[in-house]
Amino acid sequence: MIEKVKTDKKKLLIYAHYYIPDVASTGQILRELAEGMIDEFDITIVCVVPSYTGKVADEYKKKMFYKEEINGVNVIRIRVPEFSKINKLSRVKNILSYFIGAMIATFKVGKMDYVYSISQPPILGGLLGVWGKWMKRAKYIYNIHDFNPEQTMAVGYSKNTLILNTMMRIDKFSCKQADKVIIVGRDMVETLKGRFNYRRVPNHAFINNWIDEKEIHPLSGDNEKVIAFKEKYGLIDKFIIMYSGNLGLYYDLENLMKVIEKFKDREDVVFAFVGEGSIRNKLVHYKEKHNLDNVSFIPYQDKSDLIYSLNAADIHWCVSAKGIKGVSVPSKLYGICGAQRPVLAVLEPGAEARLIIEETQCGYVTDPENYEEVEAILNKLLKEKGTSNLDKMGERGRAYLEKNLTKDVSIQKYIKEIKSS
Known part of the structure; x- marks a missing residue:
């Protein structure tokens, strides 16, 4: 008897903000994650056009959206304005452009079984996952690499209590809406629990980030x-x-x-x-x-x-x-x-x-x-x-x-x- 080959892979939508060739560490990790899961899922990435340095190449300035396929992964890129990393206003405009564009791009990806987002940009990354869950009636996985507003508070980037409290309420809402929250450190598990006073803590799991040990390995000094x-x-x-x-x-x-x-x-x-x-x-x-x-x-x-x-x-x-x-x-x-x-x-x-x-x-x-x-x-x-x-x-x-x-x-x-x- 010939065994039937399974081809109906579940569909997974990933909001990535940055994705290769951008050099942001989360973009590199998400590339390896997506390519590592393509045997299990049909994956679509929603991200910005290459722009981590603040500059946008001319070929990405002509349309609102760009569709690509990279190593078996479907990619929808969103045009965003250029920005300066030392100019807060230009960064805000850039991030909001991604957020609004990603919301629109959600309607371009068809049916999805799972939606996955990361905690970048701060607060908005979580909200995008909630949006995707609602629009696609999908399971939502929220991967938190950085807790905000806690990170903002730690370095004194903002001391506006109204803004910080609003950020906390919004991100706790995203955690509650998630079918699973994945955090990347044992210490972060305690932060998640502390957010909810150790009561009715969202379903969660801890998974370390990684490096591709085949790509990064020791070389001799005379290489x-x-x-x-x-x-x-x-x-x-x-x-x-x-x-x-x-x-x-x-x-x-x-x-x-x-x-x-x-x-x-x-x-x-x-x-x-x-x-x-x-x-x-x-x-x-x-x-x-x-x-x-x-x-x-x-x-x-x-x-x-x-x-x-x-x-x-x-x-x-x-x-x-x-x-x-x-x-x-x-x-x-x-x-x-x-x-x-x-x-x-x-x-x-x-x-x-x-x-x-x-x-x-x-x-x-x-x-x-x-x-x-x-x-x-x-x-x-x-x-x-x-x-x-x-x-x-x-x-x-x-x-x-x-x-x-x-x-x-x-x-x-x-x-x-x-x-x-």
Whole structure:
């Protein structure tokens, strides 16, 4: 008897905000998630045209919507206005354009069985999922990468209690409407429960983010492309302490620059910042004002080149500002572990990333705003450069990733949780 091949896959709509080729970390994760689930679901992504840097290419300025297919995933892109990351009004216009466009695009995707949204843009990402649930009469999965308004409050981005209270009510509403809330850290589970005073907490699950361990893996120091990266940015024969990722408000980088300044006379050391973000210009200004010749700013690397920049470093920062525990998890930790590099972490006790680092002993950790301890750790690392201790830290991180934080492990968990919603 010939077994009938099942072809009627369930349909899944994902509101992604950013999607490849944009370099936003959530966009990269959602690309891997979507492509990893195409054997189980017929997937459609609703996102903006490539614009994470604030600029929009001419080919995406002619229509309101653009339909594409990328590696088996259907993509509907929404034209949005260009913006500046240091101009709040232009960012608001950009985000609202995406929100309204995504609502309209919902009518262009046909029947859906599941709707999935992430917590970006803040508050609006959750509302889009509710909208999709209502319009498509579908099950709704709300994936929270960052809790807001808690994140906004933690860094003092807004102190308007009316706005903050309204944001909280709206996002709690989105959580209640979700058939399942998926959070990305153990500490975030407690935040979700705390929002509801531990009573009638929405159905939820915890799944770590991940790195594709086949794409990001350790390379030898004499790898041609690693050497080429170092040569391009003046890093040859330097001990490289790297921050790779968003140069934004949630990492206390401006104060960490004051610690880095104490090492300005170390010609054998480079502090490399790889990425863009809202405070990049402030950091560059500080470097120039204080003549920090051993601080280097490097543009975002294409995803295909990320392996070389991550491997170029001897040490990687993994940091969050005070108050971010339970609110967000710095996913850059997974790339650091993938490249088998040791970690210099500034994270609150009990934070998901800190728990992983402490469990694996893959780096040194201290608390946010403990700048004296950060300086002491930097001195300790400089004394240990070239020793096997740093190599062993990186090896422990990589071993933990291969067992617990691989792409396939996490994606299978997502498939299970979506189908059981």
